[in-house]
Amino acid sequence: MRQGGLAGEIVGHARSAETRAAALEIGICDRVFETAAEAVVGADLVVLAVPVGAMGEIAAEIAPHLAAGATVTDVGSVKQAVIAAVQPHIPEGVHFIPGHPLAGTEHSGPRSGFATLFRNRWWLLTPCEGADPGAVARLRSLLEAMGANVDTMDAPHHDLVLAVTSHTPHLIAYTMVGVADDLRRVTDSEVIRYSAAGFRDFTRIAASDPTMWRDVFLTNKEATLEILGRFTEELFALQRAIRLGDGDHLHEYFTRTRAIRRGIIEAGQDTAAPDFGRSSETATGPGPKAKG
Numbered sequence: 001m002r003q004g005g006l007a008g009e010i011v012g013h014a015r016s017a018e019t020r021a022a023a024l025e026i027g028i029c030d031r032v033f034e035t036a037a038e039a040v041v042g043a044d045l046v047v048l049a050v051p052v053g054a055m056g057e058i059a060a061e062i063a064p065h066l067a068a069g070a071t072v073t074d075v076g077s078v079k080q081a082v083i084a085a086v087q088p089h090i091p092e093g094v095h096f097i098p099g100h101p102l103a104g105t106e107h108s109g110p111r112s113g114f115a116t117l118f119r120n121r122w123w124l125l126t127p128c129e130g131a132d133p134g135a136v137a138r139l140r141s142l143l144e145a146m147g148a149n150v151d152t153m154d155a156p157h158h159d160l161v162l163a164v165t166s167h168t169p170h171l172i173a174y175t176m177v178g179v180a181d182d183l184r185r186v187t188d189s190e191v192i193r194y195s196a197a198g199f200r201d202f203t204r205i206a207a208s209d210p211t212m213w214r215d216v217f218l219t220n221k222e223a224t225l226e227i228l229g230r231f232t233e234e235l236f237a238l239q240r241a242i243r244l245g246d247g248d249h250l251h252e253y254f255t256r257t258r259a260i261r262r263g264i265i266e267a268g269q270d271t272a273a274p275d276f277g278r279s280s281e282t283a284t285g286p287g288p289k290a291k292g
């Protein structure tokens with residue numbers, strides 16, 4: 001937003017003085033406040049960027065201070081739980097449009113952000129029934145001006161899709177790295193030092209913020225358990241094939257998964273942005289002047 005000159009003024013809040021100072025020092029905020037309540041005064045757009053489990057608390061704190069006509073959005077990785085926690089606090093005349101950028105790294109804090117983070121990445125919006133189309137279009141324009149591809153879908157669908165594409169894979173990475181670490185202790189071998197590229201990618205993912213991911217699994221419980229159940233069944237089938245020496249089963253399975261990857265590349269979709277096969281409305285209207 002800063003680089004594109006998309007906001008008149010960007011105002012921030014963080015709990016620690018160190019984080020607030022960093023935001024000012026690197027120039028992503030014009031002003032910072034000790035409380036979220038002070039930070040939202042007079043803002044056209046408020047962006048909630050805390051762990052999913054903290055969204056309700058922040059919404060309750062800022063609610064009495066929101067300007068009439070303001071838009072509140074969030075960047076939480078889970079949508080149904082955020083809506084349930086935030087929506088009840090949103091005053092009449094303020095627009096709440098939940099969102100989720102499918103972009104990030106294993107790093108946290110203001111110094112981990114970079115201007116191209118959202119370029120050519122999906123940013124999913126899950127507007128609630130009755131959401132103001134003008135407010136949705138304004139937010140969409142802003143996100144597109146930041147380089148994101150915007151799509152809309154309902155929150156339950158979002159949570160199921162993300163359980164497949166992001167949440168369960170993170171849990172698998174956490175588990176695999178944990179297993180390797182246990183093994184290292186047991187055998188005193190060099191599992192980590194000699195790890196191959198695939199495993200190194202797992203260790204990057206497994207270095208992600210523990211609070212953020214604790215909240216993701218606690219709040220997207222049903223979808224994650226559903227996908228984990230299916231995953232476990234497939235894993236048992238492969239485990240059985242290995243035990244029985246059933247090479248045909250293994251070969252067929254790996255052929256199928258390779259075709260999926262090749263199909264993605266041929267369709268030109270080898271970006272971090274999965275195509276959910278959903279159409280979306282056209283962007284209209286000017287982007288809002290943002291604070292938040």
Ligand SMILES: NC(=O)c1ccc[n+]([C@@H]2O[C@H](COP(=O)([O-])OP(=O)(O)OC[C@H]3O[C@@H](n4cnc5c(N)ncnc54)[C@H](O)[C@@H]3O)[C@@H](O)[C@H]2O)c1
Nearest residue numbers: 014049050051052054075076077101103104105108109212
């Ligand atoms: N990191 C990613 O890859 C990524 C990608 C997309 C969406 N998200 C979502 O974005 C949100 C923020 O994640 P991030 O990666 O920017 O994390 P971050 O750690 O960089 O920022 C989160 C901030 O929230 C603060 N915070 C934590 N608990 C709080 C509380 N109870 N009250 C007030 N402030 C609190 C932290 O101190 C920190 O300053 C999360 O909901 C996450 O699910 C993250």
Ligand SMILES: O=C(O)C(=O)C[C@]1(C(=O)O)C=C[C@@H](O)C=C1
Nearest residue numbers: 077101102103104105106165166
């Ligand atoms: O590359 C990474 O570090 C990420 O995992 C980013 C990633 C994901 O793609 O799963 C993680 C969580 C989010 O909600 C969105 C993006």
